Amino acid sequence: xxxxxxxxxxxxxxxxxxxxxxxxxxxxxxxxxxxxxxxxxxxxxxxxxxxxxxxxxxxxxxxxxxxxxxxxxxxxxxxxxxxxxxxxxxxxxxxxxxxxxxxxxxxxxxxxxxxxxxxxxxxxxxxxxxxxxxxxxxxxxxxxxxxxxxxxxxxxxxxxxxxxxxxxxxxxxxxxxxxxxxxxxxxxxxxxxxxxxxxxxxxxxxxxxxxxxxxxxxxxxxxxxxxxxxxxxxxxxxxxxxxxxxxxxxxxxxxxxxxxxxxxxxxxxxxxxxxxxxxxxxxxxxxxxxxxxxxxxxxxxxxxxxxxxxxxxxxxxxxxxxxxxxxx
Amino acid sequence: xxxxxxxxxxxxxxxxxxxxxxxxxxxxxxxxxxxxxxxxxxxxxxxxxxxxxxxxxxxxxxxxxxxxxxxxxxxxxxxxxxxxxxxxxxxxxxxxxxxxxxxxxxxxxxxxxxxxxxxxxxxxxxxxxxxxxxxxxxxxxxxxxxxxxxxxxxxxxxxxxxxxxxxxxxxxxxxxxxxxxxxxxxxxxxxxxxxxxxxxxxxxxxxxxxxxxxxxxxxxxxxxxxxxxxxxxxxxxxxxxxxxxxxxxxxxxxxxxx
Numbered sequence: 001x002x003x004x005x006x007x008x009x010x011x012x013x014x015x016x017x018x019x020x021x022x023x024x025x026x027x028x029x030x031x032x033x034x035x036x037x038x039x040x041x042x043x044x045x046x047x048x049x050x051x052x053x054x055x056x057x058x059x060x061x062x063x064x065x066x067x068x069x070x071x072x073x074x075x076x077x078x079x080x081x082x083x084x085x086x087x088x089x090x091x092x093x094x095x096x097x098x099x100x101x102x103x104x105x106x107x108x109x110x111x112x113x114x115x116x117x118x119x120x121x122x123x124x125x126x127x128x129x130x131x132x133x134x135x136x137x138x139x140x141x142x143x144x145x146x147x148x149x150x151x152x153x154x155x156x157x158x159x160x161x162x163x164x165x166x167x168x169x170x171x172x173x174x175x176x177x178x179x180x181x182x183x184x185x186x187x188x189x190x191x192x193x194x195x196x197x198x199x200x201x202x203x204x205x206x207x208x209x210x211x212x213x214x215x216x217x218x219x220x221x222x223x224x225x226x227x228x229x230x231x232x233x234x235x236x237x238x239x240x241x242x243x244x245x246x247x248x249x250x251x252x253x254x255x256x257x258x259x260x261x262x263x264x265x266x267x268x269x270x271x272x273x274x275x276x277x278x279x280x281x282x283x284x285x286x287x288x289x290x291x292x293x294x295x296x297x298x299x300x301x302x303x304x305x306x307x308x309x310x311x312x313x314x315x316x317x318x319x320x321x322x323x324x325x326x327x328x
Numbered sequence: 329x330x331x332x333x334x335x336x337x338x339x340x341x342x343x344x345x346x347x348x349x350x351x352x353x354x355x356x357x358x359x360x361x362x363x364x365x366x367x368x369x370x371x372x373x374x375x376x377x378x379x380x381x382x383x384x385x386x387x388x389x390x391x392x393x394x395x396x397x398x399x400x401x402x403x404x405x406x407x408x409x410x411x412x413x414x415x416x417x418x419x420x421x422x423x424x425x426x427x428x429x430x431x432x433x434x435x436x437x438x439x440x441x442x443x444x445x446x447x448x449x450x451x452x453x454x455x456x457x458x459x460x461x462x463x464x465x466x467x468x469x470x471x472x473x474x475x476x477x478x479x480x481x482x483x484x485x486x487x488x489x490x491x492x493x494x495x496x497x498x499x500x501x502x503x504x505x506x507x508x509x510x511x512x513x514x515x516x517x518x519x520x521x522x523x524x525x526x527x528x529x530x531x532x533x534x535x536x537x538x539x540x541x542x543x544x545x546x547x548x549x550x551x552x553x554x555x556x557x558x559x560x561x562x563x564x565x566x567x568x569x570x571x572x573x574x575x576x577x578x579x580x581x582x583x584x585x586x
Contacts, residue, residue, distance in 0.1 A: 079417035212431050215479075216415035221380050223431040223483075224404025269418040269463075 068282020
C-alpha cells in the first residue's frame with residue numbers, strides 16, 4: 001500500500017482550495033471585480049460583490065460541503081460507494097416536498113415553509129431508505145430503493161409541472177429540477193445555513209460508527225457501537241444538510257457521489273476519516289463548477305445542476321470502468 | 329460466580345426453536361470448542377454469548393451479571409467476537425482494520441499511544457506483521473481471517489468468542505491459530521470459545537468440547553468424552569473412531585452411520 005499523505009496536509013490543501021476558489025467566485029463573472037472594488041463602497045461593483053456574489057459564494061461552499069458530507073456519510077453507513085443524496089432520491093423527495101408547498105399555497109408567502117417541506121421530504125426519503133436497507137439487505141436492494149424514491153420524486157415534480165397554474169409556477173418548479181446558485185438573496189442563505197451547519201455537525205459525529213461498520217453490522221455491534229444512534233444521526237443529519245441545500249438551490253447531483261470517490265485514496269479509505277475532507281472537497285467542486293457556469297459564454301446561464309450532471313455523469317462512468325478493471 | 333454462562337437459552341427463528349433451552353458454563357483459562365451439525369444453532373449460541381442476540385427466554389451472565397444489561401462499550405471491552413463471515417467493506421490497510429478492534433476504548437480523538445501499542449501487539453501475536461500495510465481487499469481469504477483474529481486481539485478482551493475462525497486457513501496456519509488460542513487461555517488466563525467443524529482440530533485445540541444438536545446440548549466434557557462414537561453418531565449421523573495418535577488425538581470417520 002502506498003504511503004498516505006498526512007491528514008493535516010490533506011485538510012490544509014483542501015482548505016486552501018476552498019479559500020482560493022471563494023475569492024475567485026467573488027471576482028469572476030460577466031463583470032470582473034478587482035480587489036480595488038472591494039473596499040470602495042462607491043464603486044458600483046461593490047454592490048455586485050456583496051449583494052450578488054457573496055450570497056452565491058457562501059451558498060456554493062455550504063451546499064457543496066453539505067452534499068459532499070452527506071454522500072460520504074451515506075456511503076460509509078451503507079458500505080456502498082454508489083450512495084449519494086442525489087442518486088438515492090433524497091434530493092428528489094426534498095424537491096417534491098418543496099414543490100408541493102407551491103400548490104398548498106404556503107411557499108409563495110414564506111420561504112421557510114419551502115425549506116421545512118424540503119427537509120421533511122428528505123427525512124422521509126432517508127427513513128424509507130434505511131428501513132428498506134435494514135440489516136441483511138444487499139447493496140442491490142438499497143440502490144433499487146433509491147431508484148424507486150427518485151422515480152417517485154421525479155414523477156411528482158413532473159406532475160406538478162404539467163398541472164402548473166401559470167408560467168411563473170412552471171419557471172419556479174423547473175428551478176427545483178435543475179439546481180442553481182444564481183440570484184439567491186442573503187435572506188435565503190440566512191434561512192438555510194443554520195440547518196446545513198447543524199446537519200453537517202450531526203454527520204461528523206457518525207465517524208467512529210462508520211469506521212466500525214467497515215466490519216458489517218454484527219462486527220460493529222460486537223465492538224460496542226450503538227447503531228441506532230448512528231442511524232438517527234445519519235437520517236436527521238442528511239435530512240437537514242441535503243434538505244436545506246435543495247430548499248435553496250434545487251437538485252444538484254453527483255457531488256456526494258464523486259467527492260468521496262476522489263478523496264477516498266487520500267485518507268486510506270477509512271470512512272470516518274473521509275467525512276471532513278469530503279465536506280471541503282464538496283465545497284471545492286461546487287465552487288469550481290459554479291465559476292465555470294458563470295464564465296461559460298451563453299445567452300442564458302447554464303444551470304449548475306445541469307452542468308454538474310453533464311460533467312459528473314461521464315466522470316462517474318470513467319470511475320466505474322476503472323473500478324471494474326481493478327476488481328477484474 | 330465467575331465465568332460466562334448461559335441459562336435456559338431459547339431462540340426462535342422461522343417458527344422453530346434454534347436454541348431450545350440451552351445451559352452451559354464457560355470458565356476463563358480454557359479453550360472450549362462448540363461442535364454440532366449444520367443448523368444446530370452454534371452461531372446463534374455464540375451470538376447470544378457475545379450479547380449480540382436477545383434470546384426469547386433465558387439469559388447469558390458474565391461473572392453473574394446479565395450480558396444484555398451491560399453497556400455496549402463495556403461489554404465490547406470484555407467480550408471480543410469474530411463473526412463467521414467477516415465482511416470488510418473498504419480497501420483499508422490491515423493495520424487500520426486491526427485498529428478497529430480498539431473502538432470500545434477510543435474517544436473523540438481517535439487512537440492514542442496505548443491503542444497503537446495494543447494494535448502492534450495484536451499484529452505480532454497473530455503473526456500478521458508482514459501483512460500490516462497491505463490493503464485488506466487484496467488479501468487471500470486465509471490471510472484476511474488471520475488479520476481479523478488480530479482485530480479481535482487488539483481489544484485484549486477477557487473473553488474471545490470466534491465463529492469458525494479456522495475456516496479458510498491452511499493446515500500450517502490452523503496449527504498456528506490453535507497455538508494462539510491455547511496460549512491466550514493457558515498463559516494469559518482468557519476464556520476462549522470457538523465453533524468448529526473439524527473434529528480432529530477440535531480435539532487438539534479444546535480443553536473441553538460442547539456438542540450441540542437441534543438447539544440442545546448433546547455432550548459436554550473433555551475431548552474423549554464429547555467425541556465418543558455414540559455422541560458423533562447422534563450428532564452427525566456418522567460412524568467414527570477416537571484414538572490417541574502419536575502427535576495428538578485422531579478422529580477417523582469410518583462412514584455414514586445409520
